Amino acid sequence: MSNPKAKLLIVDDEALMRLTLSTILKEFEYSVQTAEDGFSALAEIRREIPDVLISDLHMPGMSGFELLSVVRRRFPAIQVIAMSGAYTGDGVPPGVAADAYYQKATHPGLLFRVVKAMSQSERLSSLRDRPASMAPVWIPRNGHDPAGEEYVMVACTECLRTFPQILGKGLDGIQQANCISCSSPVQYAIVQPMHLVSPPAFRRKPGAGPSAALGTSDLNF
Ligand SMILES: [Zn+2]
Numbered sequence: 001m002s003n004p005k006a007k008l009l010i011v012d013d014e015a016l017m018r019l020t021l022s023t024i025l026k027e028f029e030y031s032v033q034t035a036e037d038g039f040s041a042l043a044e045i046r047r048e049i050p051d052v053l054i055s056d057l058h059m060p061g062m063s064g065f066e067l068l069s070v071v072r073r074r075f076p077a078i079q080v081i082a083m084s085g086a087y088t089g090d091g092v093p094p095g096v097a098a099d100a101y102y103q104k105a106t107h108p109g110l111l112f113r114v115v116k117a118m119s120q121s122e123r124l125s126s127l128r129d130r131p132a133s134m135a136p137v138w139i140p141r142n143g144h145d146p147a148g149e150e151y152v153m154v155a156c157t158e159c160l161r162t163f164p165q166i167l168g169k170g171l172d173g174i175q176q177a178n179c180i181s182c183s184s185p186v187q188y189a190i191v192q193p194m195h196l197v198s199p200p201a202f203r204r205k206p207g208a209g210p211s212a213a214l215g216t217s218d219l220n221f
Contacts, residue, residue, distance in 0.1 A: 006119030007031045009050035011041040011067065012083075013059040017104075021054065024108070025115065038062025039153075042070065042160040050078060052118050054111075056104075057084040057096065062153065062162070065096065072097035074157040079118040081111070158184035 008030050012018050018034040025032050033050065035041035037059045044050075053071060057064035064082060071078055082098035085105060092101045099118070102111040145151050150167045156179035163180040167190070176187050 005030045006051040006115075007048065008033070008115065008119075009041060009044055009053050010034045011036070011038070011053070011055040011059070011064065013037055013056065017056070021108075021111075024112070028112070028116075030115070030119070038064065038067035038070075038155070039162060041067055042155060042162070045071070045075065045078075046160045049075060052079045052081065052115055054081045054083060054102075054115070055098075057082055057093075058086065062155065066155065068097040070155045070157055070160070074160070081114055081118075083111070152188075152190065154179075154186055154188055156182060156184055156186050158182055158186075 005028070008025055010018055010021050010025075010032060011034070012021075013036050015036075018036070022032040022034050033044050033048070035044045038055075039062045041053075041055065042062075045053075053068075055064045055067055064084075068080055068082060071080060079100075080098040081100045081102055082092065082096050083102040083104055084093070085103070087093045087101070088103060090101060090103065090110065092098050100114045102114065145164070145166070151164045152167060153162050154165045154177055155162045159179060159182040161179065161181045163177075165177045165188075174187050174189050176185055178185055
């Protein structure tokens with residue numbers, strides 16, 4: 001096949017997960033880049049825009065929730081697969097700006113099928129024309145600076161650089177700040193990470209055997 005395959009960006013703080021996925025996907029002749037958190041993912045996207053972004057949701061630094069909200073707003077044409085071990089099922093968890101969801105540690109063949117379908121559809125103009133989301137960027141509160149002021153890191157949706165923003169009073173609703181690199185106005189909303197991350201209770205039927213705990217009860221042995 002002479003067509004170059006799709007460009008993928010894999011974002012995960014676990015080095016083994018990055019290595020495993022990128023090794024397998026390169027076998028399928030995709031062009032694969034990796035990043036270890038949202039900040040380095042944005043730096044990678046600045047360098048080259050991927051066709052498909054595969055991102056873990058729970059990472060230190062900039063989480064996947066925040067990364068995906070920036071990507072959906074700034075690069076609506078990038079197709080996004082969120083992955084996590086915290087949600088069961090194959091639907092996109094509520095509040096996650098993604099096109100598909102992969103539950104970690106389930107069969108990776110599912111993930112590869114989604115990547116294949118996305119990389120084949122990526123040249124469809126309908127996706128290219130998807131309107132940019134006007135949703136604000138979500139920012140989890142992440143602590144206090146050395147002077148004791150509470151601050152967040154805001155990702156600029158124009159230049160993709162990040163800058164610290166001291167939080168004032170009145171954090172409800174949509175806030176606005178100007179990027180310190182390019183002066184673009186950036187709208188953001190402060191969220192509590194636990195409001196976004198509410199994994200369903202571990203589903204185990206009373207009295208069910210270990211196969212139910214492993215999620216294999218539907219395999220009809
Ligand atoms: Zn900027």
